[in-house]
Amino acid sequence: MGKIAFIFPGQGSQTVGMGKSLAESNETVQSFFHKADEKLNDSLSKLIFEGPQDELTLTTNAQPALLTTSIAILEYFKQSGITADYVAGHSLGEYTALVAAGAISFEDGVYAVRKRGEYMEEAVPNREGTMAAILGLDREVLKDVTETVTAEGNTVQLANLNCPGQIVISGTRKGVELASAKAKEAGAKRALPLEVSGPFHSVLMKPAAEKFNDVLSQIQIGNAKIPVIANVTASEMTEATEIKEKLIEQLYSPVLWEDSVQKMIDLGVDTFIEIGPGKVLSGLVKKVNRTVRTFAVSDEETLQSVVDALKEEVK
Known part of the structure; x- marks a missing residue:
């Protein structure tokens, strides 16, 4: 057993x-x-x-x-x-x-x-931060996306690596929005905003x-x-x-x-x-x-x- x-x-x-x-x-x-x-x-x-x-x-x-x-x-x-x-x-x-x-x-x-x-x-006061689930994108590709957006001045990073093809990103509202859009451009099937009160598991x-x-x-x-x-x-x-x-x-x-x-x-x-x-x-x-x-x-x-x-x- x-x-x-x-x-x-x-x-x-x-x-x-x-x-x-x-x-x-x-x-x-x-x-x-x-x-x-x-x-x-x-x-x-x-x-x-x-x-x-x-x-x-x-x-x-x-x-x-x-x-x-x-x-x-x-x-x-x-x-x-x-x-x-x-x-x-x-x-x-x-x-x-x-x-x-x-x-x-x-x-x-x-x-x-x-x-x-x-x-x-x-x-993070006043719901200035958020999270989104990105479906159907490889973690390395998504990591590159978040690093690019962060380097441009909008903080966002990988937060929950749940299973293959399901990764949650976390950061400022702007950072998460931009990364979600870029993730779709890079081939993600979906980007779903999450109902959360903050950017958990982020810097x-x-x-x-x-x-x-x-x-x-x-x-x-x-x-x-x-x-x-x-x-x-x-x-x-x-x-x-x-x-x-x-x-x-x-x-x-x-x-x-x-x-x-x-x-x-x-x-x-x-x-x-x-x-x-x-x-x-x-x-x-x-x-x-x-x-x-x-x-x-x-x-x-x-x-x-x-x-x-x-x-x-x-x-």
Whole structure:
């Protein structure tokens, strides 16, 4: 049997009601929503379970909401006895992965991502920055496009390398618009503006990274008990000092998701289990490699299907 990776979704996967049915039927799951409310001194769980969606989608809410829901679902999933050889998460999901790997406590994780969301919102005021998904263009070609536009005075760069043919760019509004137009000229199939509140994973996030450094100094970061595949390098990290460095860099560096998935496959992973709301990452994994197996666990039913599939093999 091959190795197993747990992967955790990032911002954009949040939906009103996520984790609710599990929380109602399981006290352990419910306890995590209570812990988050207490730590943040906020009724986050009410927002997660009842909405409204537009408020849940705000970066400062979406980040702690997704981490809380994913970890609550993970705790429930642990009852199955299935364990991970590696963990990874997309952007915000990297924090969930670090909590899952025992490098950061749940409470510290929730606090850190709430602050991360606040600083990301503040870094570029008045929606002066944005992001766009570029479909069907090679990463080297797109990199040349962004570098040309940036050299001409409009900052833009590769932000999320999600899977072959799907790359998100990030920067100033003007930079993203110009790069989107040039990408189409260079052969991109589509350029889709994203509904985001800022130019995440770009150099424009450097002010947020400086502030966020103080937050990470206040919390306890330990060594990871399970290797975490870092967004910034697409390689394993377990040492506390490296984890802190990479979390700071992650704010203004590209998320190397395609490379991270490939790295896990190279390390022997053939089963990816996405834990949390949605199936975004499962879809991306399949686009990187069709032959691996993906599961998405978000409730009792999906958990049972994974257990049934994997228990068959163990017999």
